[in-house]
Amino acid sequence: MKNKICVAIITVAYMLSVFGGIVLANSWVNNNINMAGQLSRMMMMSDKLAFDRQVDTIMANMSPEEKLGQMMMIGIYGTELTNDAAYMLNKYHIGSIILFDRNLVSKEQICSLTDGLQQYAKETVKEPVPLFIAIDEEGGRVVRGKNIIEPPPSQADIGRSQNLAQAELWAQKTGTNLKSLGINVNLAPVADVGTTDTRSYSNDASTVASFVKAAANGYESVGEVYALKHFPGIGRGKVDTHKDVSSVDVSKETLYETDLKPFKTIIDQKENDRFFILVSHLKYSQLDPNNSASQSRAIVTDLLRQEMGYNGIIITDDLAMGAVAKYGSSRDSGVKSVKAGVDIVMMCHDYKQAAEIYSGLLDAYKTGELTEEQINASVRRIIRAKLLNRIEYTD
Template sequence: MSRQNMTLEQKIGQMIMCGFQTPQINTEIKTLIEEHHLGGIIYFRRNVNDKEQVGQLSIDLQQYSKQFTDIPLFISVDQEGGMVARLDWDDITLIPGNMAVGASRDVELAYEMARICGEELLRMGINMNFAPSVDINNNPKNPVIGVRSYGECPELVSEMGAAQIRGLQEANVSASAKHFPGHGDTAVDSHHGLAAVPHDEERLFAMELAPFVRAIQESVDCIMTAHVMFPAFEPEQIPSTISRKVLTDLLRNRLGFEGVIVTDCLEMHAISKEFGIPEGTIRAVEAGADLILISHRFTEQVNAIHALVDAVRSGRISEQRIDESVDRILALKAKRQMEKLTAITENYAEGFGSESSKKAVQLLCERSITLVKDEGQLPLRKDERTLVIWPEVRQRTEVDEPIIQAYTLATALQPSMSQVDEYRIGTYPDAAEVQAAVAHAKDYDQVIVITYNAVSELHEGQVNIVKQLTQHSNVRVIVASTRNPYDFNQFPEAKTYLCCYENRPATMTALAKVLLGESPTVGRLPVSINETYGFGFGQQLGSTVQV
């Protein structure tokens, strides 16, 4: 179907991307496709059970849509890797997150991770990935980006982001650089409130915008907006998603981006609470957005579609403005040949989680482990009593680890050591849990404390465990952070500290090899922990690397 033959309602449907609530087609998504001409779908954990089910769901959605139009659906997901992975089963290849990639400094492996991810997504019928995040994490207090960033240096973020864009798109999956113009230097999560980046234009072009400029040079298919205010570009107190000065004047005209501009979800409070979703939809289109993402509630999705149609009918938005976006959307769907979707076959499983793919992941994980400090405690003594204190994530969120991991550092260490035990705590241990952990640990010779966002005030119990254990000279304490690397600032007295950037099984295997002295520590800090341990710092046992 060409744009010239489409009704206004059909064109506006192409500009909307929605989520739905079930792992199979339900009445609501059928209604959006049939009655509202929906052009895009986004998957969340609620939609996915296993790779076969996801592949069949994608086929079912495309076939249902084909009854009403010959324009294929965008089917998208947030599969950044690491902690942001909607699909995280053992029989697919789960790639590391961005900060681990940044710590490895390995551009070729960064590309390979994204290519592998793209090929496996496409086999499940997913043709668009909302990745990579090219936000620069130059604010340690950022509550939403953190390890989703490659680091604090624009050159590193630009290089790794470009490599992963290339990998995804060479697998014929649309990449989406996010969150424009940059969500890294904020201390507010736009899921919950409205943040601002107050810097001047010169600083923004040198820092926040640099990875997006590189992404455009790499011909990235999509750029996702940030619900963040940038007063240097937009004097009104409105987020970039609904700012014409940001999306059209800056991104389109000054930076020359010709691809599809997609909004972050308009149900996030920075939009929904401040402006309302229907009005936010209209303003985003007025600003220059092509694809409007409304992830969760059917009523809001329908209201937004009606509001956009009414805005054109009333003359608030011209139909020419709609046509511009539809042309870009149709061009991308044709470019990526999204009408092609191979049916699931008997050998379907062979395209996932191959040995070569998992070896590549393991290699990158090993290259990411960063030794920040060691005062002669490594490698571990294999014949001594060893305890791993493990903070388990007990509540799943949409951008968080799976709950209660079976494979932990203790699992990885046990085959090589005479005695390794594990003591599990929550990520928010209270005083009683702290005291119980410390008392238990005193019976061991060496204790490895795994921390998970201990830098947060909410996780002070983790900090107290480290501090109390380091006061006992008869216990050697090794600390390894498994998310943000800034934890070390809470307990600088620790004699040994390593950064892992995530707690996934491949990373824990890599950490075990480092602790046992079986693998060199070649990772380098992608962010500055403090003045002593700055960007590029990394140690090998007995030596230091600083770049």
């Protein structure tokens, strides 16, 4: 009997020792996992602080003139860096360029042009960050250099395929092709619901959101910056904004259920520094009865920035389009857009008008109509995006 009791005691003691060892081992592992997690978080915080300091240092060494130049995207003429284009870069510190068919002849020529633009910005103008160089390569009828860059199918064709993988694949392919040419921003995909042409994936908002997300995945996988357009959606427009303003009478509640859904999906699910949102010139009378979207603080700041939580770059559609140009000067339209909360204003086809926009912004800054706080907020977003997306000067 005593032997059995002794055996039982020894067995229990052994089990307790083993269990205690397991507990201690688990405790050691958990403590080390927690420590590793804390170290990882500390390293991430350190990286973030270092990145923020880098942005702060760049901005601290920029003049107001340089900052305002970062807030402009212009089109240029010629298939190489011309004296006129060089003058615009140097005089107005332009931070972004958009290319059209007039600039595209061959792959070798495009690479030479983009390299030349970046080198001039770096070596002559001494810009602290490289240029955004953009293009409209949506697919279908809106493509550039179709004999040079493989043109994607229209978004409507991709949508009709009901194959999300096609949207991702074409974004990957297009992004890769553009990056190889020195073009680091594609002003696509179109996030509009139910346009009357072939530019929309679908008439259904949820379907559009799914295809836009697939395209976003494709662009991000190859490191190409992309742009969702045309906020808050032009599917309801009845007039081509290239010609005149189109007024849409629809409630905010309805927009949230339809046109805004693709934009909101990407804002909520993607890192906002990886993409632009391009704002249209349509007028949404229930949101702002007086101003086109690109000139409306109620739409750009109150809705997109504050309500929808977007903290990336907001860019206008071309300010030379009739919906804006017929109702005010270039000087005024640029200032109104920036006051509304836009980060980059676009002027695609006219150097003189681009110069007027810049002069208007600078005068508004000097008089206090545009505040230093607002300018700095926009430029900070632009610099962050250029650094995070590895927009680099060419060698």
